Amino acid sequence: MSAHLLENLNPEQRAAVTLPHESALILAGAGSGKTRVLTTRMVWLIQTGQVSPLGVLAVTFTNKAAKEMMTRVSAMLPINTRGMWVGTFHGLANRLLRTHYREAGLPQSFQILDSQDQLSAIKRLMKAMNVDTEKYEPKKVQRFINGNKEAGLRARDVEAFDEYSMRMTELYEAYDAQCQREGVADFPELLLRAYELLYRNEPLRQHYQDRFRHILIDEFQDTNTLQYRWLKLFAGPRTALFAVGDDDQSIYAFRGANTANMAEFEREFAHGNVIKLEQNYRSHGNILTAANTLISQNAHRLGKNLWTAEGDGEPIRVFHAYSDQEEASFVVDEVRALNREGMNLSDMALLYRSNAQSRVLEHALFSASVPYRVYGGLRFFERQEVKHALAYLRLLTNPEDDGAFLRVVNFPARGIGARTLEQLADGAARAGASLWQAACTGGGKVAGFAKLIEDMKQVTADLSLAEAIDHVIEASGLADYYRADKEGADRLENLNELVNAAALFAEESEAGIYDDADASTPGGAESFRALDTFLAHAALEAGEHQAGAGHDALQLMTVHAAKGLEFHAVFITGLEEGLFPHEQSAYDSTRASARSGSESFRANEESGLEEERRLMYVAITRARRRLYLSHAQSRMLHGQTRYSLPSRFLDELPEQVLLNLNRRSEPVYPSGGYSAPAAPRSPQTGNDTGYKVGQSVVHAKFGTGIIIDFEGRGSDARVQVKFREVGSKWLALAYAKLSPA
Numbered sequence: 001m002s003a004h005l006l007e008n009l010n011p012e013q014r015a016a017v018t019l020p021h022e023s024a025l026i027l028a029g030a031g032s033g034k035t036r037v038l039t040t041r042m043v044w045l046i047q048t049g050q051v052s053p054l055g056v057l058a059v060t061f062t063n064k065a066a067k068e069m070m071t072r073v074s075a076m077l078p079i080n081t082r083g084m085w086v087g088t089f090h091g092l093a094n095r096l097l098r099t100h101y102r103e104a105g106l107p108q109s110f111q112i113l114d115s116q117d118q119l120s121a122i123k124r125l126m127k128a129m130n131v132d133t134e135k136y137e138p139k140k141v142q143r144f145i146n147g148n149k150e151a152g153l154r155a156r157d158v159e160a161f162d163e164y165s166m167r168m169t170e171l172y173e174a175y176d177a178q179c180q181r182e183g184v185a186d187f188p189e190l191l192l193r194a195y196e197l198l199y200r201n202e203p204l205r206q207h208y209q210d211r212f213r214h215i216l217i218d219e220f221q222d223t224n225t226l227q228y229r230w231l232k233l234f235a236g237p238r239t240a241l242f243a244v245g246d247d248d249q250s251i252y253a254f255r256g257a258n259t260a261n262m263a264e265f266e267r268e269f270a271h272g273n274v275i276k277l278e279q280n281y282r283s284h285g286n287i288l289t290a291a292n293t294l295i296s297q298n299a300h301r302l303g304k305n306l307w308t309a310e311g312d313g314e315p316i317r318v319f320h321a322y323s324d325q326e327e328a329s330f331v332v333d334e335v336r337a338l339n340r341e342g343m344n345l346s347d348m349a350l351l352y353r354s355n356a357q358s359r360v361l362e363h364a365l366f367s368a369s370v371p372y373r374v375y376g377g378l379r380f381f382e383r384q385e386v387k388h389a390l391a392y393l394r395l396l397t398n399p400e401d402d403g404a405f406l407r408v409v410n411f412p413a414r415g416i417g418a419r420t421l422e423q424l425a426d427g428a429a430r431a432g433a434s435l436w437q438a439a440c441t442g443g444g445k446v447a448g449f450a451k452l453i454e455d456m457k458q459v460t461a462d463l464s465l466a467e468a469i470d471h472v473i474e475a476s477g478l479a480d481y482y483r484a485d486k487e488g489a490d491r492l493e494n495l496n497e498l499v500n501a502a503a504l505f506a507e508e509s510e511a512g513i514y515d516d517a518d519a520s521t522p523g524g525a526e527s528f529r530a531l532d533t534f535l536a537h538a539a540l541e542a543g544e545h546q547a548g549a550g551h552d553a554l555q556l557m558t559v560h561a562a563k564g565l566e567f568h569a570v571f572i573t574g575l576e577e578g579l580f581p582h583e584q585s586a587y588d589s590t591r592a593s594a595r596s597g598s599e600s601f602r603a604n605e606e607s608g609l610e611e612e613r614r615l616m617y618v619a620i621t622r623a624r625r626r627l628y629l630s631h632a633q634s635r636m637l638h639g640q641t642r643y644s645l646p647s648r649f650l651d652e653l654p655e656q657v658l659l660n661l662n663r664r665s666e667p668v669y670p671s672g673g674y675s676a677p678a679a680p681r682s683p684q685t686g687n688d689t690g691y692k693v694g695q696s697v698v699h700a701k702f703g704t705g706i707i708i709d710f711e712g713r714g715s716d717a718r719v720q721v722k723f724r725e726v727g728s729k730w731l732a733l734a735y736a737k738l739s740p741a
Helices: 002-006 011-017 034-047 063-076 089-099 115-128 138-150 163-182 187-200 202-211 225-234 260-270 285-295 324-340 355-367 384-397 402-408 418-431 435-441 444-460 465-475 478-484 489-510 526-541 583-590 598-620
Strands: 024-028 056-060 085-088 111-113 184-186 214-217 240-245 274-277 316-323 348-352 372-374 554-558 567-572 623-637 640-643 658-661 696-699 703-711 718-723 727-732
Touching: 002 034, 011 034, 011 274, 024 034, 024 260, 034 056, 034 063, 034 214, 034 240, 056 063, 056 089, 063 085, 085 089, 089 187, 089 225, 089 526, 111 115, 111 187, 111 526, 115 138, 115 163, 115 184, 115 402, 138 163, 138 187, 138 225, 163 184, 184 187, 187 202, 187 225, 202 225, 214 225, 225 260, 240 260, 285 316, 285 598, 285 623, 316 324, 324 348, 324 355, 324 567, 324 623, 348 355, 355 372, 355 554, 384 402, 384 444, 384 465, 384 478, 384 489, 384 526, 402 435, 418 435, 418 444, 435 444, 444 465, 465 478, 465 489, 465 526, 478 489, 489 526, 567 598, 640 703, 696 718
Parallel strands: 024 240, 024 274, 056 085, 056 214, 111 184, 214 240, 316 623, 316 658, 348 554, 348 567, 372 554, 567 623
Antiparallel strands: 623 640, 696 703, 703 718, 718 727
C-alpha cells in the first residue's frame, strides 16, 4: 500500500514524503505539487504506523486549502478523520479556545467578530468614551489594536511615547475590556488568546506537545511573528516539524507576513535539512526561465531554480501601448482571438497591480461584449442581508452580544429610534449590564424585540440547523422585507443560499470534513451547539472568495488575488514604474525607518522592491502556456493623465524568451533585453525645443526618465523629468544635456 502511495512522486517529492522522524524545511516552488506532498506525507506517516491520526497537527491559511487537504486524506485512508487537527491558524486557535474556554477566560459560546463587526464595536466604544473620531479615526484604532495583537502585545505591553499613542493604548485596553464583557473575540484575539493559553499553562502545553508528534505547516512563508511563536509552543523535544513554503512567493508583508521566519526555522529546527521541490508541473519552459531570471535579482532568498520536462513552449509576448485605452484594446483583441481558437474565457486571467486599473479594462471588455468576472468581489458572508441574518442567529446563542443586538434591533424597522437606543445604552451602562439585559427589564418596543428573539429560540430548539436558520429568516421579518423591495430579489436569493450553506455544512460535518469537538464540550444547550459551530465557520470563512455560478467568463483580478491560481493564458498589465513596481511599496517600507539614517532607508527601500519583484514572480508563474506583458506610456489614474517609464522588471527578463509586439508592423524580436519602441505619439506642448511630453530621455547623471511637463520657451525652457531612480526633477534645457532614449 505504501509503495503504491509513492509510485507517482518524483525523487525530491518522495524524499520529502518519506523523511524520518526529523524536522525539515521543504522549499516548494510554484507548481511543484506541494499540496500533494503535504497530504501524502500525512497519509504515509499514518499508514506506516509512525503516528496515529490524532497525533498529527496540520496548519494552512485558508479554509479551502484545509478542506482540500482533509478530502484528499479521506480518499487515501480508510479512517475517521474527525479527530484530526487540520485547519487554518484561526480555525485551530478557535478549536483550542472552545475546548479550554474556562482556562482561556472565555464564555463557552463566545462569538467571533469579523473585521466589520470589530469596527462597529470600536465605533460604539469611542462614542461611549466621547472620543474625537476625527483625531482618532476608528479604522486607525482598529489597525493599531490588530497590529499590536498580531505582534503578541497587550495594551499593557505597548510602549506609549506621546499623547496620541497613550490615548490609542487606552482605547485598546477599553476595547479589550468591552470584548471580554460581551463574550466576543476578534480574529487577532483568537490567536493571541490561544498563544497566551499555552504559554501560561505548562500542563496544557505539555499535553499537546506529547500528543502532536508531527506538525505540518503549509505556506510557511506567509506566517507572521505570532503565528510562528504559537507553533513553537506545540513543538516538544519529540516533535518533528515539516514546514512547506516558498520565500519567492512571500507577498503579504502588508498583513504582517515575515519572510525571515523561513531562515529562522531552518536554523532552529531544520538545521540545514532542506529539500527543494523545483520540478514544475504547470508552466512551459520560457515562462519558468523568465521567472527564474527575474527572481534571481533578489538578494535575500534561500534560492531554487524551477524547471519543467514539458519543453520551452511559446515566447512571452510583450506589448507597448501609447495609452491605457490602447493597452485595453490590445488585451480584448487577444482574448477574443484565443477564444476563437478554442480556449475558454475562464482559462484566461487578466492581472493588474492596482484595483484602479480595472475601470478601463472593464469598459473595453463590456464594449466588446466579452463576458468577464471580477474575482474577489463582495464576499458571501459579508453581504448586508447575510450579516443581518447572522446577527439574529448570534443573539440566539449569545444574547449578550451588543454588536449583534444593535445591528438588528430595528432592522427591519420596528419603530425603535436612535433616542430609544441611547436611553437603553445609558441604562445598561449605569447598571453595568448588556443591552439585552436592559431590554428584558425594560418595556415598550425593545422588550417586544427581546420577546421575538426568545420566541425564535424556543421554536428553533428542536429544528435542524438549516430549518432553524430558515425559520429565523422568516420570523425576523427579513424575508418579507426583501420580498417587498423591488430590488430585493438578489438579497432574498442570498438568504436562501445561507440556508443551503447551513445544510451543506451539516452534511459535511456528518462526513467528518469539519470537526465539531469545539461544540460538544459539557454544558450549554445541546440544540444550539451546531449553530455555535456554524457561526464560527461563517466568521472564519468571511474573508474567502465564494465563486458564483455563471457562464464562461474572463477572470479579472489583482496579482495578490491570483496567488494559488493558474490559467492557460495570463495577461499582466500596467507594467510601469510607479505602478508595478508600485511606488507605495517603497514608501510603506521606508516611512517607519526613514529617521534612522540613509543606509537603513535604502535597505528598507530595497526590501519593498524585493517584495514587488516577488509579486511579479507570482504573476508570471500563474501562466501555463501563454503569457502576455503590457505597459502604457500614458494612463488615466485618479482623474489625471500619468506618464511612466516601462517597469524595470521588463529589463530584468532574458531577451531570448521575449517577443516584442507592435500593432502597426510585424512582431519585432528584441536585440538586447527589453526596449520599448521610441517616438511616442504624445502631442506637442506648444514648445519649440523639439521635446514632447511623454518622451523618454537620458541624462548623464540621473539616467533614464520620461518628460511629464514643460515650462517656458526657447533658451528659458525648463522640463520636468520623472527619472526611474531619483524621481521627478526640473531641469533647464539649456544646461541639462538631455538626449532621446
